[in-house]
């Protein structure tokens with residue numbers, strides 16, 4: 001038995017509440033952008049993911065905000081203006097700062113200052129990155145698709161920075177298990193840690209065949 005919802009007729013806010021309670025955990029992009037006056041903006045987005053690797057492509061789902069000019073959040077407006085953004089990934093130590101950046105400050109206030117985060121220059125972009133973030137993805141805007149009240153913004157990752165304590169140069173491996181990335185859960189304030197790991201090795205077809213023959 002299931003409880004069913006017709007999402008074609010259900011109120012949007014209710015559909016949002018149901019879906020974000022189920023599609024969990026969602027990674028969080030703390031996105032830095034810059035406006036025409038050089039003010040750096042930072043805002044978290046959990047409608048975010050890595051969608052491909054050739055080229056490396058990321059997507060952000062940015063909702064409309066009718067109280068802003070053109071209905072665009074500062075992040076969307078700045079990307080439209082100069083085509084650059086940095087995705088600063090979020091781990092446990094910067095969770096509270098990330099949440100401060102989610103406060104809807106007016107465009108003349110920098111969330112980075114409010115959250116007391118440090119900025120570092122990027123390698124290829126004018127938009128700076130956040131020093132405290134364990135990894136930063138420099139992105140160039142690829143395209144934006146507007147669907148209803150959401151802007152799906154696609155970016156190509158052109159440069160990657162990883163904090164050196166999380167990178168093993170000899171094996172060329174990232175210590176994902178030590179980074180402590182957080183994920184967004186349900187409701188307006190729930191998150192999860194990524195510390196409880198388990199492994200399921202992939203099964204090559206030849207091994208699958210062999211094991212079924214042995215049975």
Ligand SMILES: Cc1cc2nc3c(=O)[nH]c(=O)nc-3n(C[C@H](O)[C@H](O)[C@H](O)COP(=O)(O)O)c2cc1C
Nearest residue numbers: 043044045046047061062063073074075102103104
């Ligand atoms: C953890 C978290 C995740 C969020 N995810 C999104 C999202 O995916 N899309 C969105 O439009 N807003 C999202 N928000 C709300 C924005 O961060 C918020 O509207 C912010 O003020 C926008 O800032 P800006 O106007 O500087 O771009 C999220 C907020 C938090 C705290």
